[in-house]
Amino acid sequence: MSLLSTSHLSLSIGEHRILSDISFSVDSGEIIGLIGPNGSGKTTLFNVLSGFLKPSTGTIHLHGEDITTLSPAKRARFGIGRVFQNFGIFRDMTLFENVLVALEALSKEERALKGDLRKVSMETLEMVGLQSHAHTKAGSLSGGQMRLLEIARTLMSGKELFLLDEPTAGVSPKLTQQVADLILQLKKQGKTVLVVEHDLPFIGRICDRVIVMDVGKVVLTGKPNEVKQSKGLRELYFGADPTT
Amino acid sequence: MAFVWHLVILIGTWLPGALTYTMIFGKGKILHFGPLGVSLMTSYATFLTLGATGSYPIAVLTGLGSAIAISAVFAWLSLRLEPDGFGIMSIAVHLSVLSVVLNWSSLTRGALGIPRLPRAPFPASQEGFALVMVVMCIVWVLGMWLLDRSSFGRKIAALAEHEWHSAALGVSRARVHFLAFMVGALGALFGTLPYHHYIGLLHPNDYQFPGLIFFVMLVVAGKPGSVFGVTISTILLVLLKELLRFVPLPPDILGPVRLILFGVILFAAVWYRRDTLFPKQRTV
Numbered sequence: 293m294s295l296l297s298t299s300h301l302s303l304s305i306g307e308h309r310i311l312s313d314i315s316f317s318v319d320s321g322e323i324i325g326l327i328g329p330n331g332s333g334k335t336t337l338f339n340v341l342s343g344f345l346k347p348s349t350g351t352i353h354l355h356g357e358d359i360t361t362l363s364p365a366k367r368a369r370f371g372i373g374r375v376f377q378n379f380g381i382f383r384d385m386t387l388f389e390n391v392l393v394a395l396e397a398l399s400k401e402e403r404a405l406k407g408d409l410r411k412v413s414m415e416t417l418e419m420v421g422l423q424s425h426a427h428t429k430a431g432s433l434s435g436g437q438m439r440l441l442e443i444a445r446t447l448m449s450g451k452e453l454f455l456l457d458e459p460t461a462g463v464s465p466k467l468t469q470q471v472a473d474l475i476l477q478l479k480k481q482g483k484t485v486l487v488v489e490h491d492l493p494f495i496g497r498i499c500d501r502v503i504v505m506d507v508g509k510v511v512l513t514g515k516p517n518e519v520k521q522s523k524g525l526r527e528l529y530f531g532a533d534p535t536t
Numbered sequence: 537m538a539f540v541w542h543l544v545i546l547i548g549t550w551l552p553g554a555l556t557y558t559m560i561f562g563k564g565k566i567l568h569f570g571p572l573g574v575s576l577m578t579s580y581a582t583f584l585t586l587g588a589t590g591s592y593p594i595a596v597l598t599g600l601g602s603a604i605a606i607s608a609v610f611a612w613l614s615l616r617l618e619p620d621g622f623g624i625m626s627i628a629v630h631l632s633v634l635s636v637v638l639n640w641s642s643l644t645r646g647a648l649g650i651p652r653l654p655r656a657p658f659p660a661s662q663e664g665f666a667l668v669m670v671v672m673c674i675v676w677v678l679g680m681w682l683l684d685r686s687s688f689g690r691k692i693a694a695l696a697e698h699e700w701h702s703a704a705l706g707v708s709r710a711r712v713h714f715l716a717f718m719v720g721a722l723g724a725l726f727g728t729l730p731y732h733h734y735i736g737l738l739h740p741n742d743y744q745f746p747g748l749i750f751f752v753m754l755v756v757a758g759k760p761g762s763v764f765g766v767t768i769s770t771i772l773l774v775l776l777k778e779l780l781r782f783v784p785l786p787p788d789i790l791g792p793v794r795l796i797l798f799g800v801i802l803f804a805a806v807w808y809r810r811d812t813l814f815p816k817q818r819t820v
Contacts, residue, residue, distance in 0.1 A: 344700060365706050384697055385697075397707045
């Protein structure tokens, strides 16, 4: 049974059709890349999957359970972790508090499994080399450090499915590699990742499968190499070749 | 010395409400302008029950129940409305409760208020009562400080900074808002009961608009969300309010002058904290 499946998901706002008949499924342990031009509906799809937007039609199943009507907080407790396109950290809190608040939001059983949450928070910061900044305000970090903190915080929360929205945007090549390592580490732990990215080499390095979206529809799916070779993708990003 | 005890008691009656209000309005950045509406309902429910039954425990339980009921209404509205819409609605709820109190004269005596309230089981002497208030305030400040540093404090701060990011972590906005307003209900109860016990009178004038302005001023001047900042601002501003009584001006001039002065203080405090007072608008 697949971990996540969507069936005929559509979203309309007023007369505008934002998402159209999106159906796909994701197995446990897969890393799926979600690509497409700006405005193709990738972030909107993430907002629907994580519960911030209600689909006009269609259903979402996680672990076989229908989660279409659950609130974002309930979906998070059900196992969906999200990294946002902008920096989703709390700038007025310290780094330590940023991680701690995520752990404290887990269900009672998950918190019990984690043990000492303060210790886990510090270990999370150590994992990304930010332990020396533990008690400084997160707002004082660089963009790359904020991104690392956010990803590490989401990963340590023990979710099953991670929705990462442009995790390498505004990040140096060195940190991009660190982010790739963190995602591959998740795969080793059997976790599932959906990642929206514009960095196609990055997608090619880490993903098992790629879903290509355009104007709110899924237009192409396949292994990274197959998608990369496809004429459809080139046309989507660079337009039709006038010589052919 | 009696005046010093009087000041201590007054500070003690303002502090619980101010500290719970800073948790909601200051730390949680929930645009709630109805704390006096909660206090008004709590005090009338308590003292009307006391008048009818003569039993303090029953009266306090009724007051607590009504504080919880109206706070639950505020919490529910805060979840259903946009922040600015809730701000306006909270004023509307406060004014609605006030108009019921003013117009249901057969029950509340309307604008006459209720004099000669039965004495609560507090020490009879002013010094003894002041000491009870000091102990209560120390316990309250410590309790609020612990709450501020607890998981709840972090969750309400996270929601204030970014609702979507908090929800994506699993922070339940409904649960946090309800808890915050319930703490507010307790603050209303522990503030209003000793106050009316002390002055022996329950009067709707104590719950008019200037009272709300004073509440907001305590929080904004003391630094929204700061337990110790608001404690200090409450002490200083209550002292200022009481000491202004000694200014040699006729009462019909002194009242408006005091209002103007508080308006200027509030304006200055809002201006000084304009970057941190209200939630930042962020997109996803």
